[in-house]
Amino acid sequence: MRKSKSTNLRYISKKRRVIEDERFVCGTGKFVQDIQLSDTKHIAIVQSPYAKANIISINSKPASELDGVHAVLTGAELANHTDPIRFGLNLPNVTWYPLAVNMVRYVGEWVAVVVADNPYLAEDAAELVEVNYEALDPIIDPEEAYTDSKRLVHPEHGSNILYEGHFCWGPVEEDFAKSDFSLSFRVRWGRSSTVPIETFGVVAEWDEGREMLEIWASIQMPNFVELLASAMRIPLNSVRLHQDVDVGGSYGVKRGIKHAIIVSYLARKLRNPIRLIEDRLINMSSGDAHGPDRIFDTNIAFNKDGKVNSLKIRALDDAGAYPGRGPFQLAKPISAIVGPYKINSVEYDAISVTTNKTGQVPVRGFGQSPTNYMLETAIDRVARHLNQRRLDIRIKNLIKNDEFPYLIPSGSSYDSGDYLGVLQKTLDRADYENLMKRRKNARIDGRLAGIGLATCLEPGGGNNIFEYLMNPSAEITTFTEGCEIKVDPDGLITGVMGTTSSGQGHETLVATIIGEELEFDPALIRVVHADSLNAPVTRSPVASRMAIMLGSAAAGAAQKIKAKALAIAAENLGRPIEKLEYAEGTVFDQINTSHNISWSEICFIAHKAYHKLPHGMEPGMRAHNVFQVPGGGQLPDTDQRVQIYPCFSFQVHIPYVEIDQHTGKVSILNYFVGHDCGTQINPDIVRGMVIGGLAHGVGAALYEKFQYLPDGQFLNATFADYLMPSAYEIPMVTDIEHCTPSPLTSHGQKGSGEGGYLGAPAAISSAVNDALAPRGLSICELPMRSSIIEGLLNNGSTSQ
Amino acid sequence: MKSAPFDYVLAKSIYEATRYLAEGEGEAAVLAGGQTLMPMLSMRMARPSVLVDINGITDLSGIEENNTAIEIKACTRQTELLNSPIVKYHLPLLAQALTFVGHSQTRNRGTIGGSLAHADPASEIPLVALALDAEICLSHVESSRQIPATEFFLGPMMTVCEPTELLVSVHFPLTKKESRVGTGFHEMSERHGDFALVAAAAKIELDNKGSCIDAAIALGGVDGTPVRVTALEKKLRSNGISDNTLESAMELAIPEILEDLNPVSDQHATADYRKRIAAILALRAINDAITEAKGNIA
Structure with missing residues (x-):
């Protein structure tokens, strides 16, 4: 692979309009809600009011008798005709169906659904479904769930532990023994979400003649079709997932597998198209919304000069009632378990427990943001312990430029980076000395002021081997992505991708890269999302992977097209390929440039002039290319060391905050973020990702948390109660760009969708703790609500 | 939904x-x-x-000024109030409070009457109505009546307005032009535009020497209805105010503010937190009001 030389680039890294923007800004996107099939029926959901209860009986008669109601579906019926939802962990005695069977396990769990002519009627009928429950004692606290052997969420499973793994990479005990100091602390990451503007939606139709399921869904999820076909007990190629719908935001949470099974079953049973569009109450209470909910107990060993030697980490994660893909969020952090620091050894205990709360789903960063919050807290604590500057501890421990590729204890080789360079650039732009002066003056005036400092690594483009780490029966070693290019007889180019997009700008990505390779204006290149039966190989747009994987696949496909064009030209110009030159589609004789063949002639020949094709060449002009995840591709070694992600982006976050000492309210007055994701394919997209991710992180740091009472009642399913920040709460952000190309991708690109979110919570926590430091206080949980901070300041307690 | x-x-x-x-x-x-x-x-x-x-009733929209009061019709949009020179001049406390009411999008639709009739104990408009001794006019098919704000609110989302009555207008009495008046409004909520955890409104009148001759202090979010802090009002009136005594007067006042408050604990904050910040916000509002009133002394 070659490195980019941006001076030679025509389209990549240039500030160019994002293809998708116009239709989103003008309201001409096409979403699931816009799919209108005739005679579609609608669904309303009956939800559990209990955190844990046995279902004694369900009387659906009054509901089904209502005019315009077509069916009432209960868990018992659905379980009779479908198989349980598959999930990645190997837990044979944990069964998950879309509708509760015999027992409900969280407030809001779906117990039955009503199908009616319209959504209003469906809700009227849902109120008439009578469910008799026998309430049971739920388990809500994850530490209690870990030890309790009586209050079990899944009694057949025999415990509340879904996963418990012990990893030890390097001489941890030795490193602790020879370190000057060690300190331990606990931090807690609150259960929050990504809050897409569009809730999940799905429409399904059973094609009786073809015996096929046609389905439109606002997903961002690997294995969706496999899981759906398996639950429906139909062959994989009997499902056609239409992926040409726009998805109105996701960052991990657009799963919808239970929704899809319900509508698919009903569409087949009733021979009607069925639609389920979540409302916000369903989405937040019982859809796919809740992210990691994690307690870290960390022990860090270091020398008096600030050199960090070793870490012992225990992560206890509350997965809620059903495992899904949530628990794997404990495994991604293994790929960057030491962050950007040179730390010789790590012990990692990862525990996932089930509780009577809504099931956890992937959220941006897949567990990396909580882990980074813990790691950066550890570095800050070392500085505080040694009474040294946080900046100096980081400078001392950051991996240096000449040390790449850098192998970390858990087996990842970091591809490239210039951590100290990004740090310095960000410090310069933030005018760090001046920020410190400002903090000093504020403190002299009696105000609480703090500067935050955090770095973060963003692993991108993974091979999914973390699944094997947590479930050795899953021998998965790759997570590929393909791209197809079709050039029509007129010479016009279409790029085909195999999955949905949820706002990441993949059409711009693919068009830009194809345009770069084939030297055509990307604005003239169409990019389409094929349905699942026509799609190139895909594993979905997760894990900060599409620039790396789809981008490199598109480049490879374009190179195949170019090679074919050159071969056709060579045949028709009567010159060997190595004597020819390609420029903007035209192929020239290097010596006699007037001896050439145009792009349209080449394309005409490829499609229609078989007699002019080189002997044996397949007619047509199309290429499919699958990009294998660079590096890795191997199962872990005996010490569970493994390369999971190929590319590592880097960010530095520096916020400046002040706290109202009487109300506890935090104001972020300035925010500087330096970022390096290698070559930027489209700078506006990267900037949007960085700042949007940062805003998401502000929510996790200060505001957002799904809250439960001790009896399992769920408190906040509306935006009045779930405090998602608005534009008022997000500071102006100064972003500072840096480019260290990856040697592993087509143009040096890395992932950029997660870094803002990975760094902001850590950085804002760092700033708040810096502001509290003169009072000898610290806060070690997110979100850091005003009332918690005020409690610390004025009461010395953390009670809200 | x-x-x-x-x-x-x-x-x-x-x-x-x-x-x-x-x-x-x-x-x-x-x-x-x-x-x-x-x-x-x-x-x-x-x-x-x-x-x-009632959105189509033209008689229910508008702001009118007469010799004794500003009358605001029930269906007048919050945005219109915020943009009104009459409100800005005569009812600066209302103007200040309105910036905390939701967001510009909700204010474009939201009405003053709707906010009063809904009577959320943490909402701003009822708080201001109480602080400014507003009167609320209710119409029944056969009769109408005018209720002082002090008697209008009964509890969370409960008012004296019967289900068969329509809230038609609210009357804010005019302050005498010659007095030196200042107002202050402070609110604490996690996010801009949320219902307040606690909100405080103050209106202070000073005489030519700078002594306090009248004070209205009201708090929202600390009980089932917005409340007037009468003990504090009395203290301000009786002590008079000067730069020297302000700080100590405030410190003395805190226990009195806290004593009668009866906030709830919920997922957003405990009752104790609300009590503590109620004192702080009230003092900030008073401070602003006094500063402004002093500035108004020629």
């Missing part, structure tokens, strides 16, 4: 609206800006049999 069935009528006059309300036999609901009612309908927390839409 789809509402239960209801009938809908568009009223063309106040009389017609009150007639519909009377016919609704207590099951009718008034639709003004809909910024609270529509979500409540969608969540089926409100289930009126009939929705009486």
Whole structure:
């Protein structure tokens, strides 16, 4: 692979309009809600009011008798005709169906659904479904769930532990023994979400003649079709997932597998198209919304000069009632378990427990943001312990430029980076000395002021081997992505991708890269999302992977097209390929440039002039290319060391905050973020990702948390109660760009969708703790609500 | 989140609206800006049999000034109030408070009457009405009555307004031009535009020497209704105010503020937190009001 030389680039890294923007800004996107099939029926959901209860009986008669109601579906019926939802962990005695069977396990769990002519009627009928429950004692606290052997969420499973793994990479005990100091602390990451503007939606139709399921869904999820076909007990190629719908935001949470099974079953049973569009109450209470909910107990060993030697980490994660893909969020952090620091050894205990709360789903960063919050807290604590500057501890421990590729204890080789360079650039732009002066003056005036400092690594483009780490029966070693290019007889180019997009700008990505390779204006290149039966190989747009994987696949496909064009030209110009030159589609004789063949002639020949094709060449002009995840591709070694992600982006976050000492309210007055994701394919997209991710992180740091009472009642399913920040709460952000190309991708690109979110919570926590430091206080949980901070300041307690 | 069935009528006059309300036999609901009612309908927390839409009644919109009061018609949008020179000049406390009411999008629809009638104990407009001794005019199909704000609010989302009555206007008494008046409004909420955890409003009048001759202090979010902090008002009036005594007067006042407050604990904050910040916000509002009033002394 070659490195980019941006001076030679025509389209990549240039500030160019994002293809998708116009239709989103003008309201001409096409979403699931816009799919209108005739005679579609609608669904309303009956939800559990209990955190844990046995279902004694369900009387659906009054509901089904209502005019315009077509069916009432209960868990018992659905379980009779479908198989349980598959999930990645190997837990044979944990069964998950879309509708509760015999027992409900969280407030809001779906117990039955009503199908009616319209959504209003469906809700009227849902109120008439009578469910008799026998309430049971739920388990809500994850530490209690870990030890309790009586209050079990899944009694057949025999415990509340879904996963418990012990990893030890390097001489941890030795490193602790020879370190000057060690300190331990606990931090807690609150259960929050990504809050897409569009809730999940799905429409399904059973094609009786073809015996096929046609389905439109606002997903961002690997294995969706496999899981759906398996639950429906139909062959994989009997499902056609239409992926040409726009998805109105996701960052991990657009799963919808239970929704899809319900509508698919009903569409087949009733021979009607069925639609389920979540409302916000369903989405937040019982859809796919809740992210990691994690307690870290960390022990860090270091020398008096600030050199960090070793870490012992225990992560206890509350997965809620059903495992899904949530628990794997404990495994991604293994790929960057030491962050950007040179730390010789790590012990990692990862525990996932089930509780009577809504099931956890992937959220941006897949567990990396909580882990980074813990790691950066550890570095800050070392500085505080040694009474040294946080900046100096980081400078001392950051991996240096000449040390790449850098192998970390858990087996990842970091591809490239210039951590100290990004740090310095960000410090310069933030005018760090001046920020410190400002903090000093504020403190002299009696105000609480703090500067935050955090770095973060963003692993991108993974091979999914973390699944094997947590479930050795899953021998998965790759997570590929393909791209197809079709050039029509007129010479016009279409790029085909195999999955949905949820706002990441993949059409711009693919068009830009194809345009770069084939030297055509990307604005003239169409990019389409094929349905699942026509799609190139895909594993979905997760894990900060599409620039790396789809981008490199598109480049490879374009190179195949170019090679074919050159071969056709060579045949028709009567010159060997190595004597020819390609420029903007035209192929020239290097010596006699007037001896050439145009792009349209080449394309005409490829499609229609078989007699002019080189002997044996397949007619047509199309290429499919699958990009294998660079590096890795191997199962872990005996010490569970493994390369999971190929590319590592880097960010530095520096916020400046002040706290109202009487109300506890935090104001972020300035925010500087330096970022390096290698070559930027489209700078506006990267900037949007960085700042949007940062805003998401502000929510996790200060505001957002799904809250439960001790009896399992769920408190906040509306935006009045779930405090998602608005534009008022997000500071102006100064972003500072840096480019260290990856040697592993087509143009040096890395992932950029997660870094803002990975760094902001850590950085804002760092700033708040810096502001509290003169009072000898610290806060070690997110979100850091005003009332918690005020409690610390004025009461010395953390009670809200 | 789809509402239960209801009938809908568009009223063309106040009389017609009150007639519909009377016919609704207590099951009718008034639709003004809909910024609270529509979500409540969608969540089926409100289930009126009939929705009486008053948005088409021209007599219910507008701001009028006479010798003794500013009259604001019930269906006047919050945005219109915020942009009104009359409000800005005569009712600066209301103008200040309105910037905390939701967001510009909700203020474009939300009305002053709707906010008063809804009577959320943490909302800003009821708080200001109480602080400014407003009177609220209610119309019944056969009669009408005018209720002082002090008597209007009964509890969370509860007022003296009967289901058959329509809130038609609110009257804010005019302050004598010659007095030196200052106002202050402070609010704490996690996010801009949320219902307040606690809000505080203050209006202070000073004489030529800078002594306090009148004070109105009100708090929202600390009880089932907005409350006047009369003990503190008395203290301000009796002590007079000077730069030297202000700080100590405030410190002395804190226990008195806290004593009578009765906030709730919920997922957003404990009662204790609300009590503590109520004191702080009240003092900040008073401080602002005094500073402004002093500035108004020639």
